[in-house]
Amino acid sequence: MFTWRHFVWLAICAAVFILFIFAYKKKKPTLEQVLTSACVVCVLSELTKVFSVIKLVPSADGSIIYPYIPTNHLPLHMCSIQILLIFYVRFTENKKFRETLLAFMYPTCLIGALLALAMPSIFTTSIPVEKAFVHPMAYQFFLYHSMLIALAFCIVLSKEIKWEKKHYYSSVITILVLGFLSLYINSIFASPTYLNGELLHVDFWPNFFFTYQNPIGLHLTELWQWHLYLLIIIVLAFLLLGICYFPLLRKKK
Numbered sequence: 600m601f602t603w604r605h606f607v608w609l610a611i612c613a614a615v616f617i618l619f620i621f622a623y624k625k626k627k628p629t630l631e632q633v634l635t636s637a638c639v640v641c642v643l644s645e646l647t648k649v650f651s652v653i654k655l656v657p658s659a660d661g662s663i664i665y666p667y668i669p670t671n672h673l674p675l676h677m678c679s680i681q682i683l684l685i686f687y688v689r690f691t692e693n694k695k696f697r698e699t700l701l702a703f704m705y706p707t708c709l710i711g712a713l714l715a716l717a718m719p720s721i722f723t724t725s726i727p728v729e730k731a732f733v734h735p736m737a738y739q740f741f742l743y744h745s746m747l748i749a750l751a752f753c754i755v756l757s758k759e760i761k762w763e764k765k766h767y768y769s770s771v772i773t774i775l776v777l778g779f780l781s782l783y784i785n786s787i788f789a790s791p792t793y794l795n796g797e798l799l800h801v802d803f804w805p806n807f808f809f810t811y812q813n814p815i816g817l818h819l820t821e822l823w824q825w826h827l828y829l830l831i832i833i834v835l836a837f838l839l840l841g842i843c844y845f846p847l848l849r850k851k852k
Contacts, residue, residue, distance in 0.1 A: 604731035612745040619749045630757035634689040640746045641682045647739040670788040671805040677711045702766035706843035709751035712744040718814045762847040774836050781808035
């Protein structure tokens with residue numbers, strides 16, 4: 600993170616986005632066509648990720664080898680959850696719920712992808728930064744998140760949504776609910792160590808939605824620090840979603 604390789608990737612993502620905007624304005628595809636392309640990108644992205652991170656792990660006695668995907672690569676991060684939403688809004692006939700989801704996807708795709716590109720956890724959890732241009736995971740990570748940013752702009756430019764305050768409220772509530780559920784999910788997929796029924800330490804946790812630890816490497820050692828951290832990300836959720844919706848609601852008014 601914050602190496603010259605990181606900045607080169609950011610420049611590549613910016614170039615990809617600019618080229619996409621030019622192509623979008625020239626071709627003027629429908630949102631349905633954009634979502635179809637996004638579905639293709641999602642499939643290619645997940646295939647690349649799975650076959651790049653899957654490992655053969657021996658059983659305890661070494662007699663059997665199992666293929667295993669590390670739990671931090673499960674599609675339970677905010678940006679990964681967008682895959683399910685993209686497929687749903689592309690093929691559903693429920694127009695009302697589709698609009699609600701599209702209104703939710705616009706700020707979460709935009710903010711989530713921008714934060715992911717700014718703080719690429721891939722270099723701390725998946726591959727060393729030295730492999731930023733030779734490992735397929737790097738291409739999967741940066742190009743997939745670039746697609747999410749482009750999709751967020753397409754949702755707005757398509758003018759298929761009549762933006763209302765209820766979209767802001769429903770998006771905030773959804774984010775809070777998903778964040779709360781991540782506390783359960785992070786605990787389920789954690790690797791605790793017990794001795795005589797007493798919890799000694801936790802060796803690994805996936806940190807979905809970054810509700811367990813912050814993405815910038817500041818270690819939380821006291822419970823009150825974690826409470827303060829949760830409060831900060833909740834406030835940020837309110838503010839960042841508000842920043843995304845404000846120009847759209849103001850323009851409508």
